Amino acid sequence: MASGAAVAAGAAGNFLLSGCQPKEDKPAVDEKPRKPLPAEPEVTASKFNVCNVCSANCAMICDIVDGKVWRIRGNPDDQVARGRLCVKGYSSYKMLYDPDRIKFPMKRTNPEKGPGVDPGWVKISWEEAFELTGQKFNEAKEKYGPESIVFFTRPHDFAVRLAKAIGTPNLVRHLDTCYTTHEATWRAAVTGTGRPWMLDIYNAKYILSFGWDQPAKGKNMSAQGYIHALNNGARAVVFNPVLTATAALANEWIPIKPGTDLAVCLAMIRLIINEELYDKDFVEKYTTGLEELKAAVQEYTPQWAEKISEVPAATIERVAREFATTKPAIVPNHKRDAGGPLYFNGWRTSYAFIILNALVGSIDREGGVVFQRRSKLKPFDEVFPPLEFPAARKETIMGKEKFPIIGPTGKLGFVTVSEAILNEKPYPVKAMFVRKQNVLAVPDAPRFVEALKKLDFVAVADILPTEIVQMADVVFPEPHFLETSGMTDRVYFAFYPQIALKDPVGDPLYDTKGYGSIIIGIAKAMGLGQHFEGVSGTKLADEQLKALGSSMDELKASPNGLWSDQKPFKPREEFGTPSKKIELYSTVLKEHGYDPVPTWQPKRELPSDTYPLYLIVTRHAAHRMSESQNNELVMQVAPENFATLNKATAQQLGIKDGDEVMVESRVNRITLKARLIEGIRPDCVCVEHGFGHWSKDLTLAFGVGGNEGDLVPGFSVEELVAAKDPSASGYMSDVCVKVYKA
Amino acid sequence: MYSFLSQVFRDEVGWQKVSDFFQEENMTVLASIIAQLPPEKAQLLNQCLSNLRESAGRNFNGKEKEFGSLDLRKEFAYLFLTPQGVYPFESVYLGKKKLLMDKPWEEVRAFYRSIGIEKDKSEIHLEDHIAVELGFMASFSYLSGDFLSYEGEEKIDEEEKEFLIQVQHDFLEQHLLKWAPGLCDDIMAKTRHPFYHGVAALTRWFLACDLSMLEESLTMLTVKAD
Structure with a gap:
């Protein structure tokens, strides 16, 4: 459908305007770059940087005119960006110049907190901000134990070390609202560690999406890969209750009933196994548990799945056959797709995605789901060996110790944080350090606001005065990422190790400090400075690059702002499970008391008269x-x-x-x-x-x-x-x- | 005066600093300058000064302690550090996109550069921040031996004086007066504190009066030269 892409990305946002339907024909998608804007000014400098809007971290080039960012481009030699960015990346410099940014450290003078309450900010010095935070954290530590201090942040070596030095085991992470379903199932059935982040959509010939909508959500590498694949003759089938831009561009949109993708996946698995359409070489060589899986899915006929999902049995059968017989085929997964943390059966659906990909031989193979070939960066603790930390309590407010598979990753806590604080389970929380998280992201956000009110002290490091900042007692202003320096490894699309340079576009606009300096400032104020003796982000980056045979100076001198270790793609032959194979019947899940195969489970809430x-x-x-x-x-x-x-x-x-x-x-x-x-x-x-x-x-x-x-x-x-x-x-x-x- | 106003917009000020400004010595100089103004302008400027002095007087005299310094600090943060207050940047006031470092900022920088000066590295605010623009005026009025900046005045020749006055005149006309009155109006509308209301009113009128005086000085210099 020629107009699909334009309409879907136009006035109706991500949605196709009424009346438009995707066609069976291959969509005509324009891959040509846009015409340059007229009357371009003379660019006085171009700086390499890395987009920090999302975790794709696309490498970018910032064109400067007279001291100001005039335009941002994708770095053409970066595997992720491939010379392009998404709307979010292109527009990211607007936040740099946003006059609403936090300009100086501030402290609250009004003890009352909540929406509509004036915090009564006053400007304070960095010294006072650190001293006040250090004093309040130490008070909480002495009165209620170190575990009463919670880190509500994204992962960062400096913050993790400070938490360990304090002795708190409570680092709350948001990933239980993001991708723990994928993480847990890949960890159990395939890797023994994390999940793969690379989707080689570019080379796929059949893209079977269950709610995977990254192109419509503007994820750069997914959008580029999808358009490239479609223009290259790939067939895309999208199961989604909504006709998003991804669905509009596909050959086929199937408006499945929400939360029933698992039923369709199970019926497809049954058909592919029963009709022996699977990749026999791959399955035999690299998987275990086929017979157990086959026995477990026999009840899931296409007719059964039709009743649950409202997808005609004939469609399920046809798509399953197409998927299994077109190579390479992929069931892409990223975060909040049908196998993400959306529904009660999300983890089972994610496991079904793994099995479908394994059955067609698309795990760590071109055109499939691929493990990223990251740079072997020297760990923080090797560069800066730690001192001995105090013993932390085993029990956490996130319940890490109660989830044997996802718990050790520490990637949880967002979903349960409000109840843990409000009910003081397993113990009281009194102080919190927040960075790059916001109230609105937490389930039942108003209840989280109540939880924050219960705390004695909240310190927040941020760029903009968001809702969580309004709940803070002390605010540390951070620089915008375009004002920062350093380097970033390629993760979301890395066929080979590659590192990108971050070179600031100019002097900081406000009295800001980098996150590492903020953490060290707090540590020193708490009397824990010895844990950061000689530690700095600059030194870390340099040492890590030196261990790879390069250095920051060399990276800075690189003509494309990249360090690359390009080598041919070698598919993985062994996996991280007890059997060293992809387990279609997971011994790890079984060992921990979970279903070892993805059996059917409905979603938790179903329409009722009250909530239809x-x-x-x-x-x-x-x-x-x-x-x-x-x-x-x-x-x-x-x-x-x-x-x-x-x-x-x-x-x-x-x-x-x-x-x-x-x-x-x-x-x-x-x-x-x-x-x-x-x-x-x-x-x-x-x-x-x-x-x-x-x-x-x-x-x-x-x-x-x-x-x-x-x-x-x-x-x-x-x-x-x-x-x-x-x-x-x-x-x-x-x-x-x-x-x-x- | 410019120096005082620049400091008030730049950072928190304690009552002592305000008190210092109203010292007799300063007031005498101010009065002599105001006396040069047309009566109606002089009256308005005097009124602004009187209001500000009254607001400040209630505090530093300790007689009617209506506001403590914490209130002054809170008001500074509310007005100049949070978006509920004002954005003290020419770029935000005159730029189409209401962002920092937009075209007006470029023009301010170009103005500074046209007379051979750059912002000092130690200056944390952007070139078009109200405190920096007022600071610029303070420096030039000092150099031209104008207004309050009479101490340490060096003898300068008429041609140089004309140049310095012309720069002040042009900067006022091309920049400060194009946006600072709007900023002052916004401060007066948003502030909850009589001190900043007084400062804004004073700034508004002072800038207008200064332009008149600079115009008069230029005319006199031209007549002299003729």
Whole structure:
């Protein structure tokens, strides 16, 4: 369909306008670069940097005109960027020049906290910010134990060391709302460690998507790979309740009932095994458990799956045969697809994805799901050997010790953090250090606000005055990533080791400090400076590069801002399971008391008379979670989020396009404008994530749209343990809602 | 005056600094300058000074302690560090995109460069921050032996004096007066503290009056030269 891409990416955001349907024909997609803008000024300098908007970390080139970033380009020699960026990357410099940025360290003078409360900020010196934080953390440590201090951050060597030096085991991470389903199942059935991050969509000939929507969400390498594959004759079939841009570009869109992808996957696995369509060489050589799997899936006929998923049995059969007989084929997975932490059965669906990929020989093979060939960077602890740390309590507020597969990774805690704080389980939390996380990302965000109010002290390092900053007692202003230096390894697409340079575009605009310096400042103020003797980010980067036979000086001198160790792709022959093979019947899952094969389990919440609609959550291609709604350029592209409904459903509810509506779940309700399309199942309402900011200090974002995370309930650790889910995931779309006119 | 205003917009000020500004010596000089103004302008500027002095007086005299220094610090952060206050940058006021380092910032830099000066490395604010622009005016008024900056005045020749006054005049006309009145109006509308209300009112009127005085000085210099 020629117009699909343009329409889908246009005024209707990620959605296809009503009346448009994808066609069976190969889509005509324009891969040509856009014409350059007229009257280009003379570029006075070009600086290499790495996009920090998302974890893809595309290498970029920043063209400077008279001391200011004029344009950002993708680095053509970077494996991830391939000379292009997404909207988020191209527009990222707008945040650099955002006058709303936090300018100096500040402390709160108003003890009352919450939405609409003026914190009564006063400017303080860096010394005072460190001293106050150190004093408050030490008070919590002495009165309630080191475990009463929680790190609510993304992983960072410096922060992990500080947590260890303090003696707290509580590093809360957001990945149980992001990808722990994938992590746990890959870890158990394939790797013994983490999950693969590379999807070699570029070389795929058959792309079978179950809710995988990265091209529509603007993930650079996925979007480029998808367009390239389609133009190269690949066939794409998309199962998704919503006709997103990924579905619009596909050869076939199948509007599956939400949370039933597992049923279709199981029926496909059964058919592929029973009809012996699987890659016999690969399965025999690299997998175990085929017979056990075959026995376990016999009840899952296509007819059975049709009743559950509303996908015709004949379609399931046809697609399964096409998938198994077209090489290379891939079931892509990334984060919040149908195998992500969306539904109660997410981990089982993720395991089914692994099995489908294994059956067609697409694990660590070109055109399939590939393990990234990262640079062997010398670990932080080898560069800066640690001193002895105090013993930390085994029991954590995240319940790490209760999840034998995902627990050791530490990639959990977001879903349960509110209940842990409010119920003081397993013990009281008194102080928190936050970085690069926000209130809006936590399930049932209003309850998390209540949890934050219960804390004695919150310190936040951030760039913009977000909601979590409004809850802080001390704020540390960080530089924008374009103001930072260093280097970043390639992860999301790395056929060979490659490292990209980060060279600041100019002097910092405000009185900011890098994250590493902030951590060291707090450590010194707590009397723990000895753990950071001689430690610096610059030295770490240099030592790591020297261990690879290079150096920061050499990287800086590199003509393309990259260090590469290009070598031919060698597919993996052994895997990290007890059998050293991909386990179609997981002995690891069995050992820990989980189902060793992905048997059927329905989603948790089903439509009822009170809440008759499924909630679907997606992301706009131009927005990065809740971080980009104050970017003036992004907001021109996507100025608000909507409650997207099927026209027929809206008519029944008496809702017109543009009406203000309430979307209500059993925990909260939000107000949004209705957007009516035909490309969504009538039993669904779809909301884009990222909006609903209540911080008045975000001038553009404040009061725009609603936060769908408010509708999603959080859980206690005990509830997740009872769910017998090895991934401890958050079920971020497993909620039903009602919609009515506001 | 410019130096005082620059400091007030740059950072938190304690009551002592405000008190110092209103010392008799400074006020005498100010009064002599104001006396050169047309009566209606002189009256307005005097009124602004009087209001500011009254607001400050309630605090540093300790007689009517309405606001402590914490309130002044909170108000500074509210007005100049959080987006609920004002954005004290010419780029935000005059730029189309309301962002930092937009075209007006380029123009301010170009102005500085046209007379051969660059922002000092130690200056943490951008070139078009109100404190930096007022600081620029303070430096040039000092050099031209103008207004309050009479101490240490060196004898300078008329031609150089004309150049220095012309620079001040042009910068006021091309930059400060194009956006600072709007900034001051916003401060007056948003502030919850009489001190910053007084500062904004004073700045607004002072800039307008200074332009008149600079114009008059230029005319006089031209007449002299003729």
